[in-house]
Structures are given as structure tokens and as C-alpha cells.
Amino acid sequence: MSDPLDDMYREVILDHYRSPRGKKPIKKKDIESEGKNPSCGDEIEMELDMDNGKVKDVHVNCHGCAISVASGSMLAEYIKGKSLDEVKKISEVVKKMLKGEVDNLPEDLGDLDALKGVRNFPVRIKCALLAWMTLIEGVKNYEKGKNHPKASISTEDKEKE
Amino acid sequence: MSDPLDDMYREVILDHYRSPRGKKPIKKKDIESEGKNPSCGDEIEMELDMDNGKVKDVHVNCHGCAISVASGSMLAEYIKGKSLDEVKKISEVVKKMLKGEVDNLPEDLGDLDALKGVRNFPVRIKCALLAWMTLIEGVKNYEKGKNHPKASISTEDKEKE
Amino acid sequence: MQAKLNNKEIIVKDNKDVLDINQIKADFPILNQPINNHRLVYLDNAATTQKPKSVIDAQNEFYLTINANIHRGLHTLAEKATNAYEKTREHVAQFIGGVKTEEIIFTNGTTEAINMVAYTWGEKNINEGDEIVITEMEHHANLVPWVMLAKKKKALLKRIPVTPSGYLDLSNIDKIITSKTKLLAVTHMSNVLGTINPIAELAQLAHDKGAIILGDGAQAVPHLPVDVKELGVDFYAFSAHKMLGPTGVGVLYGKKELLETMPPFNMGGEMIDTVTFDNITWAELPHKFEAGTPNIAGVVAFDETLHYLEKIGMENIRQHEITLLDYALKQLTQIDGLEIQGPLEVTNRGGAISFTDPKIHPHDISTFLDSRGIAIRAGHHCAQPLMKILQKVATARASLYIYNDRNDIDALVEALKKMRKYFGV
Amino acid sequence: MQAKLNNKEIIVKDNKDVLDINQIKADFPILNQPINNHRLVYLDNAATTQKPKSVIDAQNEFYLTINANIHRGLHTLAEKATNAYEKTREHVAQFIGGVKTEEIIFTNGTTEAINMVAYTWGEKNINEGDEIVITEMEHHANLVPWVMLAKKKKALLKRIPVTPSGYLDLSNIDKIITSKTKLLAVTHMSNVLGTINPIAELAQLAHDKGAIILGDGAQAVPHLPVDVKELGVDFYAFSAHKMLGPTGVGVLYGKKELLETMPPFNMGGEMIDTVTFDNITWAELPHKFEAGTPNIAGVVAFDETLHYLEKIGMENIRQHEITLLDYALKQLTQIDGLEIQGPLEVTNRGGAISFTDPKIHPHDISTFLDSRGIAIRAGHHCAQPLMKILQKVATARASLYIYNDRNDIDALVEALKKMRKYFGV
Ligand SMILES: Cc1ncc(COP(=O)(O)O)c(C=O)c1O
Numbered sequence A, B: 001m002s003d004p005l006d007d008m009y010r011e012v013i014l015d016h017y018r019s020p021r022g023k024k025p026i027k028k029k030d031i032e033s034e035g036k037n038p039s040c041g042d043e044i045e046m047e048l049d050m051d052n053g054k055v056k057d058v059h060v061n062c063h064g065c066a067i068s069v070a071s072g073s074m075l076a077e078y079i080k081g082k083s084l085d086e087v088k089k090i091s092e093v094v095k096k097m098l099k100g101e102v103d104n105l106p107e108d109l110g111d112l113d114a115l116k117g118v119r120n121f122p123v124r125i126k127c128a129l130l131a132w133m134t135l136i137e138g139v140k141n142y143e144k145g146k147n148h149p150k151a152s153i154s155t156e157d158k159e160k161e
Numbered sequence C, D: 001m002q003a004k005l006n007n008k009e010i011i012v013k014d015n016k017d018v019l020d021i022n023q024i025k026a027d028f029p030i031l032n033q034p035i036n037n038h039r040l041v042y043l044d045n046a047a048t049t050q051k052p053k054s055v056i057d058a059q060n061e062f063y064l065t066i067n068a069n070i071h072r073g074l075h076t077l078a079e080k081a082t083n084a085y086e087k088t089r090e091h092v093a094q095f096i097g098g099v100k101t102e103e104i105i106f107t108n109g110t111t112e113a114i115n116m117v118a119y120t121w122g123e124k125n126i127n128e129g130d131e132i133v134i135t136e137m138e139h140h141a142n143l144v145p146w147v148m149l150a151k152k153k154k155a156l157l158k159r160i161p162v163t164p165s166g167y168l169d170l171s172n173i174d175k176i177i178t179s180k181t182k183l184l185a186v187t188h189m190s191n192v193l194g195t196i197n198p199i200a201e202l203a204q205l206a207h208d209k210g211a212i213i214l215g216d217g218a219q220a221v222p223h224l225p226v227d228v229k230e231l232g233v234d235f236y237a238f239s240a241h242k243m244l245g246p247t248g249v250g251v252l253y254g255k256k257e258l259l260e261t262m263p264p265f266n267m268g269g270e271m272i273d274t275v276t277f278d279n280i281t282w283a284e285l286p287h288k289f290e291a292g293t294p295n296i297a298g299v300v301a302f303d304e305t306l307h308y309l310e311k312i313g314m315e316n317i318r319q320h321e322i323t324l325l326d327y328a329l330k331q332l333t334q335i336d337g338l339e340i341q342g343p344l345e346v347t348n349r350g351g352a353i354s355f356t357d358p359k360i361h362p363h364d365i366s367t368f369l370d371s372r373g374i375a376i377r378a379g380h381h382c383a384q385p386l387m388k389i390l391q392k393v394a395t396a397r398a399s400l401y402i403y404n405d406r407n408d409i410d411a412l413v414e415a416l417k418k419m420r421k422y423f424g425v
């Protein structure tokens, strides 16, 4: 347990990586967003089916490393059924945790807690962030109104970070 | 006598510097040449009155440091009365000596011998060379025929050096 | 022992060094060597400065412990090297007044920094009929790029003249900076005259006409506390090697709004986002302007340079130089035949002192002084147009820094006094 | 103990190191440290190399004894510094085959060197309808400048394809290099695939059509004996930091006839002859292309770098890498699931080995290896178009140099063997 590597690649992370959730395409796409991590080549596509202010279904398609895939998979699992406010709140919490701005997740958030280990690998934080930033951008776009094009984000965009 | 400075600024050099020879303008200008040392700002103008293959009179006007002025003054004194072949020969000899390619002047050349001390100050060699390169360029130009414009040279011209 | 200073108040102290020069000299091993059998008196600081042991050690330390290429690596050394490099960027941003880190671009010197602006902002924004304003006291680095850009774009190059006492002549400034002016490029401190120019005032004048202003800080940042926000400059350039730092490191500060609209300069790795054979998108600031592998070790050592300067304090450095300059000018002006170029009021100038002797060429002055161990510079100091205005082919220049003291000035003065006799003029 | 080699004969030695690696390792103090509780195994040499103590010391020595600005100074330190700087130029000219010293221009790296050619030769010589030929395996440094120049000038950018086994596909070269071609820009050795390209042959093809050729030698000069005259290149660029030298130093070799016709790049001090406000004449080669204060300390230390390489011998270095590469490839190809990119014939390639695992992302490979002390690089290696052609988002890359030995390869292989198990794929 002294190997920080095991702290990042926890079993739950590797499990999400090996069998990512949210793989199934969805029909109704109220929120569409894509993200990339140009220095790594990680790419993610994300679609949300909204119903009555809640996330009815999520589709996440991520090409990237174990961390970015696992992070996207956990996201898909977690936000299903949550209200838009809850989604926004958790996204900010995860972002803050990954950037080391808060120490612990406020409540028991299940698998998401496992992302903490990434903080010891600063260059990999971007990978874990990618899915959450893509989600935030998609929600922002959605809130601006229906006619916005698909949201998109790059982890090297300082302003959007 | 252990100060190499005194070896460069010999009394004879300082004497030429204080009262440069060849200051008097001449009328007949068969050879005209100008030279400059851009990094130092040294500038020289030189005119030769040729008579029957020999240098009848010389005018040298040099703005620059003690070394370049003294070198131009010695040149003026030395070449007066010499044939073009002698002039060319001595120019090459002085050039070689200053560049350290020959150790001593071949014959007794009077004041010119004093230029040897400059070799211990590599950055000042250009100053001593200026007059001689200007002379060589003027002679070259003269030998190409009458209709050439005034010769000119810069000590930073690698090709002409 | 460092004197406490009233903030920004300028005091000429008559009999006391502001800094503990012996302690400072001990930090610079190079000064402790004989040159031509004399103690080295290094007075060529406007050309480049010496480096304290701690800066040399910081560069070593980088190579001996964390050397790796930056930004793209995921391994331990690459991460450490990247952090060290970016730490310097944050430090520089603080050092010049607390600007955004992405407004700091590392170059290999002032010259490259200014050329970068000419090739990017200038290429894009200067059009036929526009006007670029410079001054008569610019270094070639802040002159040649603008002469050439003006030529290429058929823009007009105008210049602010220099008064006989070495100041910018602002009496006709309304005719010089006009609504056609797009850029004012001006040195913060002259490397020949020492003059400190009123950058904040000039920035206001430029902005009033809708122009931007670039400050050449090569001689200012090493010697004065500089706050680019207070100055109000849009671009500002300086070199590490003139402020105790390594060679091959420079800084371009640029306002984010401007940098964002500019095309990139050099192209290659690190400065792109995506690349195909047909289309390229650029990386975010500051990376857009830093193509290829930079001088990593140099930038990392520059961090220690800033620490060193901060430890002494830029206010103290300025105070020390004023005091020493006052001492020097008082004596130099007494020497028979010596002419001083530039302002004589120490509070308006830095420690670059140009002088000439009508009977002795600056090269002979320099060679003579060198034989006494005194390093000064002689020549046109990369300011040929200014030389013409001063009606000199060249000047001799002694320039001060933190490790110089009264003994150094005394050595210079004593040698100069003997010089005319030596040359017999 | 250095083996004698038959000139240029290539021998794969099975059981014996060509170089005395223990002795060499001792010259690199950085290698003697633990990383994540393991011995550091540095295999990121294509990104940057480590520096021997003698090179670090040479840079110190400069700062501690002769630091001064160059070219314009008449004092003792300035003269020594200038001589040391110019000595490196002569050394570089010898090192790459005995060219003229004025054909060697110091830059801050390969990237700047290539951009210099684009901004000067390219700006002047590329016109609408002209063709620029590159290859599909170029580093962004030898790609982005040409993509942008072609766009700006409405020239056509054509490319030589890469075969599935990692070689340039020259089968249609007659259609690619034509009488419209003005420039062929090609890497001597690929930083991703390791492929060594037939530069001499390509130079011939280019010259036959009246085009010139620029060789990107960033990966070749550190690893092969290079003679630019034998290669027949018109321009050739490389970086000191990839060949045991300091960061912030690069070289552009250019044929004198070409350099002479080119306008300057950056403008400022040192590169001018005379300057007025209206008119400027340029200094002679090589100074025309070296504006401002260069990385003096870096260039001076680069001289010692070349001495170090020469002492070992470039032929021996090549032989050592072939032998080690052969050892590495034999084992890496045995590892379950691992795919090697690039040629497998060791005599046609250098020591940059890219590999992928279909189930494990290169970043995870790199992080995993780093936890075992092994530094490799993962990513697009500044060759995004090549990644697309290889149909990879990224690769992992281990790259060799003189201080690597079989222990290093064994450590890599052993870790890779454990990797799939670790990730449970
Ligand atoms: C083939 C090739 N060309 C050019 C470069 C750029 O070199 P530098 O970053 O030193 O400018 C590199 C370095 O990664 C390279 O491998």
C-alpha cells in the first residue's frame, strides 16, 4: 500500500476503465458536449437526455487513458437521475478536489472518492478533469438556450478551465 | 618594459598618432580608396598620385584610434616613392605580420616594425590593418582600369580580408 | 547590512554605502581575479553583468538533479523540470508588478522579444500610412526592427529628439504622436546616456491617441523597481543576463488582450493545439509564443536570480547606484578634457556613464584602462544614430552595478587622470 | 575501453558493449539517484539528454572566470569570451564535416533554426504555385513553419508518404518532387519511428529538379557521424540539448551562397553594419543572423560537449546504439500485445523505439514505468499527422543514448511484462 501508483490505479478505477458505464448510445440528446486533452490525445463525447430537470440518461464515449475513461464512466454512473443543480454542484466539487482546493469530498459519494489518488500525479489531473469539464461546458451551453451548437472544451483552454 | 601596453603604444606609434604624415591634400588622384571599421567607427580616406609606376604622393585622412591613425601615417611615409610592386609586397607583408602569419618583417622597414606590438591585442589588429587593406583594395581597383569607381572596404568584409 | 529606505524617496548619501559591498562582492567569484596584474574592476555592466554563485549553482543543480524536457513528459524528472520552469514564470510575473503568468513569454533576450512583437503584432497591425514613433536614443534592438517594418509596410517612422543635455525633447510631442500613430517604442533607460525616460507619461500620451507602447526595459529592470502596470506599457522586454542572470534568457511581457489577438512567431512543438497537413490551431498563452525546447536550465536559474535581487531589494539597488553615480560624476567631471554624455542629475539617470576625450579615441581609452584591470566598453554601443546626434564616432562607457563601490570609481578616476600623460596629448 | 571499428561498417555485437558504460555513467551524476525508490533508468533521450559533468563544469568555468558580452568589447574578459564563443563555431564547423565557419549560425534550438530559414529564405523564394515537399514523419518543428508558409504564399505543400514498416515511400517520388518544387524539408532521423532517411539520395533528387533541401538533424547529429557535405544538404539544423549539450543552443548550417542572398531574421545589435533612421546595411556572415546577445555560456559549454562526443567517437556511439537497439528490439517484440512502430532493421534506424499496447494507453504505460524509475515519453511526440497515419492517438517511446546499457533494457522489459497484469487487462 506504500506505492502511490496503487493509490491512483485503485481497483475501482481499473474496474471502470475495463468496463466503462454509459457506453450505450442514447436517442434524445438535450445536452451535447465534447472535450479533448490535446497534449494527451484524450477525447470524450458526452450526451445527456434531460427529463423534467433531471438527467434521465447519459452516454459517454471516451478514448483515452485509464484515468480519463474511469472518470467519464464514474460520471455517467453518478449523474444519472440527478437534477441539473446536483450535477453542477458535484462537478464543481470534483474539480475542486482534483485541483487540491478541498481535501475531501463532502458526503459519501461512492466510487468518485477513488479519484482522490490522482492528486499525487499532477500531470494526470487533466485526464481526470476532462469528463467533468466537458459536462460543465455542456450544461452551461444548455442553459444559454436551445440553439447553441454543441459545446466543446479543451483542457488547454485557460479561460474555460 | 614589462607592460605589453607600452609594447603597443611605442613612442614611435604615439608620435605618428600625434602628428600624422600625409595629411596634405593632393591634386592628382590616380588611386582613390576608402575604408572603415564599422564596429569601431574608424574611417580612412586615401589617395595616391602615381607617376611612372611609382607613388609620387599620398594623402591619408584617418579618423580613429591611435593605432589606426599611426598605421595610416606610417603607410603614407613608407610608400612614397615606391613602385606599385613594392607597395603590394609591403602591404602583404604587414598584413601577414599583423595576423601573426610571419614572425618578423623581412628587412629593416624602419617605423613599420613598431606595429608588431599590436599583435598582443587581438581586438586592435583590425585598427592597424585598416589602412593597409584600404591601400590593397585601391591598388586592385586601379589595376582593373581607369573607369572603376572609388574602391571601398570594410574590415568586417570577410571575403575581401 | 541593508539600509532601510523610505519608499521610493531618493537620497544621495555622501559618505556611506547603502549595500554591504564586501559581502556582495564575495558572492561573485569572478571579481576575485587579477587582470593584467591588477584587481579586476568590472564596469561593463550595461553590456552584461556577472553572476552570483547562487545563480551558477542553481543552473548546476538543475542539470545535476532534474534535467528533462518540459511540458509533455509524464515522468518524475519531466514533471519536476516543468514545475521549476513554470515557477520562474510566476516569479517574473510578480517581479514586474504582479501581472498574469500567461502574460510572461520567455525568449532568448530583449532582442528576440522586440522582434517577436514586430513579426506578430507589427505584421498584423501596421499598415501603409501608419506611424511608428521611436526615440533618437534607442538601442539597435528597438530601432532596426521598426525601421525595417516601416519600410516594408510603407509606414512612417518618426522620432522623438534628444536634447543636448540627454533628455527626450517632448516640446513637440503633439506633432510626433498623432492619431496616425500605432506604436510608440521607447527605451526605459538609455544604455548610452543613462537617461531614465518618463514611460508612464509617454504611455498616457500614446494611449490618448489610440496607440500602444512598447518599453525596452533591458537597462531598467536590472537597476530600478519596475511595475509594468504602473507604467501602463502594453509590451515590455528585458534580458536576464543584464540583471545577474544567465545568458540566453529574455522576457516579453504583453497584455493578455493583445497577445491573444496576435499570430504566433516561431512555429513547432509546444505552441500548437492540433496539427494536420492543412490546418493548425494554436496553443493557449503563453505557450503559443514559445516554440520548441526553450533554455530550460537558464530559465530555472533565473528564478534564483530574482530571489537574489529581491533579497538585496530593488529600492536598495537603485539607492546604491544613485549614491555611487553621484560620487563618480563629481570626480569624472573634474578630469581635464573629459566630456560626460547624458544627464548630470543623478535622480533622472542610471549608472551608465558615457564619456569622451577629444584627443584620445575611446578604443585607446578602453585599452589603456584594461591594462590597469578596468573593464569598460568603447564603441557605438549599438546606438549608431545617437552617436551621430552626439557627433561622436564612439564613446567610452563605464556602467555600474551592485558589486561596484567607491574603490572601483577611484581606480577608474585615477587611471583616467594618468591617461593623457601616457598618450602625451 | 573503446572498441576499434572498421570505418562505417555496421556490426551487431551480441554479447559485448562497445562502450565502457560504467565509466560513461559515472560522468553523469544525475543518473545516480533513486526515482520512486528505484534506480533511475533514463530512456527519454529523444526529448532531451543528460549532461556530463565536464559540460556542466565548462559552463561554470565560463561564468566563474571569463563571463562578458562578446564581439564589441576591447577588454580582457570580453576578448576571452569572444574567443571562446568563436572557438565553438569553428568546432561545430569541423564536427559536421568541415564546413566554413561563417556557415554556422547559432540559434536557440532546431525549431528556431528552421523558422529562420522559413522567415528568410522562404519568405524571399517561395511564390504562388511553388511546391514545398515534406514527409509524413516530420516533427512539428519541420512541418508547421512550412504549412504556414505554403498557406501565406499560396504554395502547394506535398508530402512523401510513410510505408507501413516505417520507411519513406519513394515509389512515386517523381510525382512528388517536380520542377515546381522549391524546397524539400525532411528529417534525417524520425523522433517517433527511429527511421534514418536517405538524405544524400533525396538531396540528389531535389537538386536534379532545381530545388534545395533542408535536413532536420535534431535526432541524427547526436547519434550518427554526420557530414553535411557528403549529405549534400543546403540547410541543416540541430539542437545541443539532444546531444549532451546545454539547453538554449542550436545550430543552423547553411551554404554560404544561400546565406549571403538571404535577408536577416531577427534584427538588433551585432547583425548590422551601419544604421541610420532610414537605411541599414547588414553585417557579414554569420553575424547577420545572430542578433542581440546570444546564449554565450551555453555556446561555450557546447564546445566541451563536442569534445566529449569526439573522445568517445561518433562511430562508436552509433555502434553502441545499434547493438543495444538490437538487444532491445529482440526482447520487446516478445512481449505479449506490444506493438513496435517503425523499422525493425537496426541498421536503418536509430534508438527511438515507439510502442503501443492496444489495451493500455501510453500515458498509463508511462506512469506505470515511472513508478519503477523508468523515464520514457508518451504522447504524440510533436508529430500529430504521423500519429493519424499510424492510427494511434499517442505512443509510448523509449529512446537510447550512450549511457544506456542492457540493465536499462532489462528493467524496461521486466516492467512491461508486469504491466498487463497490473492493469488486469
Ligand atoms: C526530429 C526533431 N526535429 C525538431 C525537434 C525540435 O527541437 P528543439 O525542441 O530543440 O527545437 C525535435 C525535438 O523534439 C526533433 O526530434
Ligand SMILES: Cc1ncc(COP(=O)(O)O)c(C=O)c1O
Pocket (backbone or CB within 6 Å): C046, C047, C108, C109, C110, C111, C112, C139, C141, C142, C187, C189, C190, C191, C216, C218, C219, C239, C382, D268, D269, D291, D292, D293, D294
Ligand atoms: C537598451 C537596450 N535594449 C536592448 C538591448 C539588447 O539586449 P540583448 O542583447 O540582451 O538582446 C540592450 C543590450 O545591450 C540594451 O542596452
